[in-house]
Amino acid sequence: MAFPPFAVTVDLVVFTIRDDQLCVLTIERGEAPFAGCQALPGGFVLPDEDLAAAAARELAEETGVGKDAEIERVHLEQLGTYGDPTRDPRMRTVSVAYLAFAAQLSEPVAGTDATAAQWMPVATALTTSLAFDHGQILVDGLERARAKLEYTTLAATFCRDEFTIADLRHVYELVWDVTIDPRNFHRKVLASEGFVEPTGEHTSQARGRPAQLFTLGEATQLHPPIRR
Amino acid sequence: MAFPPFAVTVDLVVFTIRDDQLCVLTIERGEAPFAGCQALPGGFVLPDEDLAAAAARELAEETGVGKDAEIERVHLEQLGTYGDPTRDPRMRTVSVAYLAFAAQLSEPVAGTDATAAQWMPVATALTTSLAFDHGQILVDGLERARAKLEYTTLAATFCRDEFTIADLRHVYELVWDVTIDPRNFHRKVLASEGFVEPTGEHTSQARGRPAQLFTLGEATQLHPPIRR
DNA sequence: CGAATAGTGTCTTTAAGACACTATTGA
């Protein structure tokens, strides 16, 4: 049977928290179209590769994540598919966008690609002209991320394996761009069955009373949700 | 630049309410693979066609919806993309699934296709072996539909232009497969700013006190949501 | 009349938000 041939790519919206800012992974394009322009990382899906596998592969290539046990600390989900006939001037392309949340673990971001990858503050990225329809994909990814924090435990994915309640609150504050009452937040998280489990350890570095350390609990969904 | 060629299709999960049941539109496949098997309606995306346009075209072909002003009464949104390399034995295919909610307006369902289309109760469809990965797509579509009713006004999309609070409650009950207290539901809907607007008209047909008729209000999101 | 459905009022419980207060550290 004849069918119109399409190129299928995956593009990644990878969020992390760095220097007290929500950041997104971008690359500088080396070739036309949009040469020299900032873009989301991504690439072609291989002939026998699943879409999620292609996304995981691109993520590993660009961040180094996934080569070790670090894959455990990354959340990857399908965001949406973008297929406007004019989105790529070279050919008819359909891009399946994936959304990733990562704790900032290893610093090296320069991937196996020759392209220079960097963590760009989301506030900057939103006012930057990105290649293709990547500006729209970023907006959609940010909105999805914000919504997901409400009813899932995925905020912990932005934290290291052990974290304090203040760390977790900081994730919500940076992603939602709001301030949250520390006392009410504390109570709400502890009241949420299975959200966090105490390790028994405490932090010691900062000024102020040492905080208890927690790990992510069994729950993946929050009932009731933590509302924006 | 060389790239692996893919076939790109759209598949539709179209829900409606018929005979007091949540139903999904299915077709009987005429050709291999899965000849004679039930499947979701869908087809190839044309070379210069947007993905959403392809979904709208397939929907019109299968249901007749969209030819008149009826397009107003249908909600169409992207559900997700399915691209397992083995999902279609003929070729490498990526399918972009769309979710549609429709009021049961015109009865004729037999589309312009030769394939026989029918409204199948979702409870039946879930225990039927559907072609390709359409069983998974249906499950995902049902879960998305259930979630959407919580925080959007889309339940009204299942109703005719004018509807009673009981009609609306019935949508929630059938989609969520629960029973809802009519009195609390009534209060909650009326308290939700912009959800419904009274027309001033009343129903007269049934036994019991005549009910007020409403149209959908300006709101698209519900604050607070109506929880399952 | 009684059955059926529409619609209102009221009480209890749960959760959110404001915010006073105590606890424990470093400088």
Next chain:
DNA sequence: TCAATAGTGTCTTAAAGACACTATTCG
């Protein structure tokens, strides 16, 4: 000591759910 952060308690308000009650129709 004070500044800073962690953590608890308590009050008020909003919303969910249970359910008694009234309203209006048909048979």
